[in-house]
Amino acid sequence: MSEPTRLSWTDVRDQIRARILSRTYAPGDRLPRDEDIAQEFGCARTTVHRAMQDLAQMGLVERKRKGGTHVLSDPVTRATFDIPITRCEVEQRGAKYDYQLISRALEQTPTGVMARFGLHTPREMLRVKALHLADNRPYVFEDRWVDTQSTPEILDVDLTRENANEWLVHNKPFSRVDVRFSAMNATADNAHHLDTPEGSALFVIERTTWIGSAPITTVQSLAAPGYQLAANTG
Amino acid sequence: MSEPTRLSWTDVRDQIRARILSRTYAPGDRLPRDEDIAQEFGCARTTVHRAMQDLAQMGLVERKRKGGTHVLSDPVTRATFDIPITRCEVEQRGAKYDYQLISRALEQTPTGVMARFGLHTPREMLRVKALHLADNRPYVFEDRWVDTQSTPEILDVDLTRENANEWLVHNKPFSRVDVRFSAMNATADNAHHLDTPEGSALFVIERTTWIGSAPITTVQSLAAPGYQLAANTG
């Protein structure tokens, strides 16, 4: 007798997904209750729950207590990106990594930086500009602000030798992060550091972190032309 | 007696995360076995498992059978983005949405498009250029290729009235998607459609979909200057 192996939650997930793709469950439809699906597949309700949890996280269905499970009618594409330490990113491309400190100074935060942190009053922070190189070519130019109230230790770090990006990642855990992507034309200053014509289109990553509600750092990373960020597969 | 309420998996997750943030469990460290943690917290192993699953997905720890659970030593920032249907995006900003078809023609795929699909030989596809407007101002210019082998129905759609973006999302489910972000300078043609100076930095979203291994569509969306994409919070 060919007894079928027991269904796993991924099997259930894939079957349900197939039904959604084939419009057996069409956009907007309400799916059967977990318990009924469990009965149909001959598995425990927990297994169906695990499958549904995954589908909900992928953005395929929406689940509400009492409301049941519905196929989203205007599906969104959900993509996840990993933003590694710049050195790791460079080395993973098989390139030689180098780092140059460009400037380091205490400055009052301008309104743009205050907005990123959600602050209403200016504050003195450490501003650090630095360049990351891959195979001796400019790779990413970063303009960073570090809050010296939450992170006074940064003042003692020799940033000519140690990279603020890595020092923070290794020494300053954060509890909240905000990430934004955009594009901008290189200013004369940017262009100079990145060795690219003024006005070049640069890919911009803005990353701001907090510990609790206290600001830690915000950084605007400008990637040299040609930079492309790919979503995680899977 | 104040009997503490039973621990939920989110409580366990938050406690473990706090220990990681406070370096109780430092980067590279191996965490205790799930079962030991369960005993410490006085809960079932399943509950610890659920908590760990979440931490692993956040990119804070790595789990391996037999190898145990380790705190990642080079943590990555993981961010999730939702890319909605353009109309929804515009309407959610409280703006009026409009759409204009710019061109529609059968063309041989150039090498760039073949590469996005992973094809080795050129193929004739339907190329559709269109403009999305918010409050009568150009918002996103899209340059799309639709595979007429997998999606012949597209040839019968009146794209002057119906928007290829939405038609595909509602009628052509996909099983795999690739998303990439970059930046580029507006060409004369782009600049004209987006009503912006030539050379403006444009935010670029490339989105390619397949059903099984068959290509469906690939689209390069160029956002008007000022566009910014924010990661999901939470």
Added chain:
DNA sequence: AAGTGGTCTAGACCACCTT
């Protein structure tokens, strides 16, 4: 008020990976 998803438990077995 009642229906539905969310979670917890305890135990069992499986599958992968390191040693």
Added chain:
DNA sequence: AGGTGGTCTAGACCACTTG
């Protein structure tokens, strides 16, 4: 070979939210 995470089950109770 053995240790660890991964999953399944069956049952129970809880919590949200809709009618």
